Amino acid sequence: MKAMAQRSWKQSEPLLLTEIPTPLPKPNEIVVDVKAIGVNPVDWKMRQRGPLRFAARLIGPPLPFVTGVDFAGVVTAKGAEVKDLQVGDAVVGGTNFSRGQRGSYADRVVVRPDQVCVLPPGFDLEVAGALPVTGVTAWMSLVEIGHLQPGQKALILGASGGVGQIAVQLAKNVRGAVVVGVCSQKNVALVKELGADVVIDYSQSDPLAAAKAHAPFQVVVDCVGGYSGSACRALLGPGGRHVMVAGDSPLAQAQVLVPPWTSKSVLARSTTARLKPVVDAVAAGKVKVHIVERFPLADAEKAHQLSQSGRMVGKVVLRP
Ligand SMILES: NC(=O)c1ccc[n+]([C@@H]2O[C@H](COP(=O)([O-])OP(=O)(O)OC[C@H]3O[C@@H](n4cnc5c(N)ncnc54)[C@H](OP(=O)(O)O)[C@@H]3O)[C@@H](O)[C@H]2O)c1
Structure with missing residues (x-):
């Protein structure tokens, strides 16, 4: 080969x-x-x-x-x-x-x-x-870790990237959530088109401060890294989860140890059970x-x- x-x-x-x-x-x-x-x-x-x-x-x-x-x-x-x-x-x-x-x-x-x-x-x-990697990561973040339910709110940091785009669409079109996406000005129209209800342009203001107006969130998915863990956790409602997709350093990952233990890291592993709902969503036209x-x-x-x-x-x- x-x-x-x-x-x-x-x-x-x-x-x-x-x-x-x-x-x-x-x-x-x-x-x-x-x-x-x-x-x-x-x-x-x-x-x-x-x-x-x-x-x-x-x-x-x-x-x-x-x-x-x-x-x-x-x-x-x-x-x-x-x-x-x-x-x-x-x-x-x-x-x-x-x-x-x-x-x-x-x-x-x-x-x-x-x-x-x-x-x-x-x-x-x-x-x-x-x-696979983007779909499985988004699914694990929103569903397995975030337990996102219809009508709840999801905040996606890095909404215009590979993982972020799938997360916005799965949250909105499959889980029935209210979605707030964070991206730069040039990608605002795209993220809206993907289904985000609110889009925050991170070049205009501190996105986590701007997201406070839409809190509480059931899940905050950080696909960028470098955002403050405590600021992300402060946006969560009861039972909510801050999911660290990006942030490979041990220091970033140490957020999982900080009370009240609502920060979680994700490690994408493709399995049939995780791929199937994502493939089905694409086949149904719910995710592009x-x-x-x-x-x-x-x-x-x-x-x-x-x-x-x-x-x-x-x-x-x-x-x-
Ligand atoms: N833990 C896991 O299992 C796992 C799985 C998949 C990915 N990851 C990690 O997650 C990260 C994202 O992966 P990806 O595939 O989505 O990467 P990607 O497609 O390369 O992400 C690029 C996007 O990030 C956006 N971005 C950059 N800085 C930003 C900021 N400060 N705020 C908001 N958006 C910002 C960029 O938009 P602008 O140009 O508009 O800024 C661009 O659209 C990577 O670090 C990757 O290694 C981890």
């Missing part, structure tokens, strides 16, 4: 198109012929010094290192124990290095069935490929995925430069 891989863990090590032997599926694994790969900040963060790279080095597969999580494609082989998936099924999912799996920047991935969701007929594979750039897999470095700008207003997709 072909993959974009780096040969060492050096900081400056480039991703190079590399031939890697395709592993045979174990009895509980499937092989997927990858058609589209969504680019996420985690893909380049795993190449930089920090907790993600440390974990991948410690418990991930041996070098060469293939980065990437998101994929959509078609099942081409399966192990003897796999009953619920068939060769030829179109699926979406995420790789998991803690299971010893290589990343998704490749023309093949080998994963377990509980990491994928079968796509409804006619589902656009490019849209599917852009969904905004793809802004497409690159051949070999141009993954260009995609990483774009993502690292921190100014993306939608998804970048790689095609093997």
